[in-house]
Amino acid sequence: MARTKKVLEELSQRGPHEVLHGDLALVGLPGIVCTPKSGLGLPAVAVGHGWLQPARRYLGLLRHLASWGIVAAAPGTHQSPFASHRLMSSDLATTLDICTQVRLGDGQISVDPKRLGVAGHAMGGGCAILTAATDDRVKAVATMAVTETRPSAIAAAEKITVPGLHLAGEKDLLAPAVSHAEPISTGWAGPVQLRTVKKADHLAFTEGRHWTEIVLHGKPQYRTQRLSRALITAFLLRHLAGDKRGAPVLDADVPGCAIDSEHSREAAAAA
Template sequence: MARPLDELTRPGPHEVLRGDLALVGLPGAVFTPRTGRNLPAIAFGHGWLQPVTRYRGLLRHLASWGIVVAAPATQSGPFGSSRLLAGDLRTALDVCVGVRLGVGDISVDPKKLGLAGHSTGAGCAVLAAADDDRVRAVATLAASQTRPFASEAARSCAMPGLHLAGGRDVVAPPVAHAELIARTWAGPSRLHVLPKSTHLAFAEGRHWSDLVVQGKRDSGAHKLARGLLTAFFLHHLAGVKEYGELLDKPVKGTVDTAA
């Protein structure tokens, strides 16, 4: 029997460790369970002008459920390169697989890799997935188009995709961004639109960029992201079959479509 979505919004059974990617030459953060062998891992892309710290709660949450998460802190200025951030996401996956994590009690299975991101970082996750046949699943939050276009890269993404978007997002309106990416996705794809959420709904805390980027933190969006991303990655990366049924169900408070 599948766990209810509400259960997956609460912290998982693992104690979480936080590390610094800069120790291996890539600025950013990595969150891991304290121990675990052959774990799944994802690389997470930050949004435009957003520091990695604005996703700390989500990244820690995923790690508490047994998923290693690496988040590069590169290309964070107003003119950051989508191509370079996509490359850094792929490098972050290399780090997860090839670098000793924790105190040696953690290992990542190279066949259990995924990507995720928010805003332009979500678009960059799509770009990275299109060029990396190791990637088994991709999740996006308020995805923004990139240069090159994420919606075009999505045509090369045969792995499962999960997309969450805000119905009141004026920075990346879903019709031209997340919805288009989900519609052009080559593999199975599902889009959930939160009607009242804005572009920064999935970000945490406060930051000076709140003055120039539309939106504000939304606790409902955070809860939904924690639960759905946990179910999605545990199902598609860790092979926890019981979450497949949960992912196929409509989610209360959202408008969702399967492509």
């Protein structure tokens, strides 16, 4: 347990890389991109925002991942009440295209097209699942307070054989795990882990203040942000970069976030 707490604390802190910030709009898509100052053949992740949420509410997460050597980008599209889940999923794939096809920074940054992942909060998590189900470049999926989508993220999960990590909020009234994260995890075709963050509500994973706190459930929680950043960083480092330093965190319960379920349907079938 001491080892787990030490690694959790390390991964919740800023990583060793200096971080650069950019605007995806310069290459044709509104949004934010954060990268390490330099590095070739880096992993990359496209991060989807929650319903009505601007991409800037995930800037801390993007910066954190970049500080650990992962290019992280969040498209700022489909922020209206009538957002298209299908089109947002397509924009996440386009974001990965940008990361792999555009030389970022001053030409000192490039992304390996074989080391790509998707992540997202709420609606963005569901859309990340839709992307992973149709884009075989995606090697890992992480979600926070994931919600069902149209087309169905629950149905799409049955097609995904890459690793998945799903973080649900214990106090989430808008996306209770029993109706969203649990059926997604149960149907997941590949290795998957479901965790519930204690005392976290629906907006606990977001950052800063926003008018949607009036109509949606919850507000940002620093503790939840630190915990989710550490877990997602450990997960993406392992599955996109082959870096296993976060293994003590991923393979055990951590304070405030125990493992609810963990399985691989493929492994079970082979047995």
